[in-house]
Amino acid sequence: MTNVNHSAVRAAQPASGEVSSARRMLGRIFTMRNIAVVSLVVYFAVFMAYPIFSAFAGSLHDWNPLIDKYDWVGFDNFVNVLTDGLFWKSLWNTAIYSFFSILFRVVLGLALALLLSSKLVKCKDTLRGLFYMPTITPLVAVSFVWMWMFDPQFGMIDKITGLDISWLNDSRYAMPAVIIMTIWKDFGYATVLYLAGIMALPRDVYEAAQIDGANWWQTFRSITLPLLKPTTLLIVITSLISYLQAYVQILVMTKGGPGTDTYTISYLIYDQAFQKYNFGTASAMSVILFVLTGILTILMFKASGDNTEA
């Protein structure tokens, strides 16, 4: 027979209860949801908030972290940037680059999506994959390939077209050449998004239009296009943000040339920060770009109005 010390067991009972309650409390705190939320907050704070704050602070300093230079200059960097002709030229180049790239991305993407969704085209999955391939190909690789294709001596473009144009060295063609490359690389993204949008369109509206005798153009203009407005807005805004930050293709294909004709705002920032180590100036430019991107995005949302909820 085993002698049980009941008083000892009773004394131990509250301690065991405390452990369980502590476990329960920890269990409540360390739920997967809480861990996920905290991870996201930490990630955002470390990789987003802190760099953005650093850029804001850096824009007010003569800053070169490589030699520990961080001298307060107030708004001098902003004054220098806003009175620099190259900044405005780069801004204009960025606007041109973004406008045409977005325009053709939307038009081409929509046209191909309509074609792929029609009964005229077979092998839709293959074509969809084919169109999307440039989007997932690294931009550096694509830029190099297009740079060689544009070469006036051995490039494919001049050979096929029979032209004798030095695309990347002629100020009339350098920016259009970069835009052509960008459109080729990015139209697939718009095609896939539009295709998803078209698939989700309500069939009954089209049937009603058919009964009312609407032709293809009337259906497209009055039904398809308005209903695809949220998709268009998504493509335009993501494209705008992406193209305002474009510099890889410029770095590879033209290095901003001829002269400074293909300098974009992001290439100028890269040049200031990582070629000339003027991190203060580069930060001021980044802040301006940040504000500009924010304003343009808000304007687009405003312009699209309530239709985005359609």
Add this chain to the structure above:
Amino acid sequence: MNIKRMVAALVATGGIIGFAGCGAAEDSPVVDTQADKGLEVMGDAITYDPNHLVNDGQPITVEYWTWGQAATDPIYQMIQQYEKIHPNVRIDVNVVAWDDYWTKLPLSLKGNKNAPVLFNVHNSYDALIRPHMEPYDIPLEDLETDYTFVDTHVDENGEVKYIDSVINTGAIFYNKDLWAEAGLTEADIPTTWDELIEVAQKLTKFDGDTMVQAGFNINGSYKAAWQGLNYQKGVLMFQEDGHTANYDCETTKENLEFLQSLYDEYQVGAVNFGDDRELSFGNNQTAMIYDWGSYVGTLATNYPDVNYGVFPTPAFSEETPFAYDRYNGESTPGINVHQSDEQKAVAQDFIRFILANDDYMRIASDVLNSFPGKKSLQDDPEILDNPMMAAIAPRLDRLIWPGPTPSTLETSPQIAFENVLQKGQDVDSAVAYSQELIMSDMEDSDFTSMESRYAHYDERKD
């Protein structure tokens, strides 16, 4: 349960990493007890006696950072030789891509104990790394006795933190097959720019109005060439204060117009023909280009079938110019001043070893296609067998180094060239604009020109 699994996964990952780390320690350095290696003392003025113990023979691992691979950085082979002599020393090489190197290295050097004690140096980034460098523990007289151009690296304290291992400059590369096709021989090698134009015209081919072969292609080379052309006329890159760029001057404009005339008047090339002159030369579409010695390596790697020769860059007249061109040096490694005394002692020993050792110069000259800085090897027949070295050797005394110039001195003039030749802008405004860019970029720069240290500085044009 999920948390337990996550912890288990983290532990497993940590374990794998730990084991991998253990695996790397296979060829760890061993204790060295043999001071007398039975090896000869090497060197001339700078000597190295291998018969001693480094770090008292105790195992030590140091790190060397570089952007170069074994095929282009001579230090790799020197490390092998050194580790063989001193088995207790291991020098780990850490390769960082060029673009990242110049942000990672300065940030790492700032008082970080894990930073490398030895690192590859490029003089154009001198300002970023000089504050973190330990002076060489070698008497200045010995360095100057053995090596050329040491004086340009002596700082205000009379100390040297790195020197030029090998130097390089521009020369004219010509395609021997196209040369022969045009009926030209070695006797036609030009020594003046006028002669070069004549030869280039013979080498230029058209199909109707379309150029199919350029005689002389200058596309992309102006950023380096403008400096040499100005020096040939005795004009410095910087004004008397050694800081203000002297780009916007009559000589620059004159030379830019001269280059423009090569295309517009003499039609020996075109701005839209072979925009990458190196590529065009490699594809046998261009007969002559101006380039630096590193192009020998590019040709060997990318265009091994091109039958080429090299001759010295022409001058404006037969008279000896103020300088034929600028040169630039590949640098000897730097030593991290913030590292421990033990690490720095090994690094100093390694530096003495390479500077006393002729193998370093021979390997550097070979892999970098550059001229040895060590005086005793400058007339070595084996080295002069390389056509690039043969082109540099007779002009060594007439090459000038402006100092570790900021990159804007190359990029901004290139913009002027593009503005004039590609966009049709007038020379005056293009040069003025690039001068503005240079001034703006150099506003906060502490750079001071080394031109005043040039042996023939007094012959400069006022």
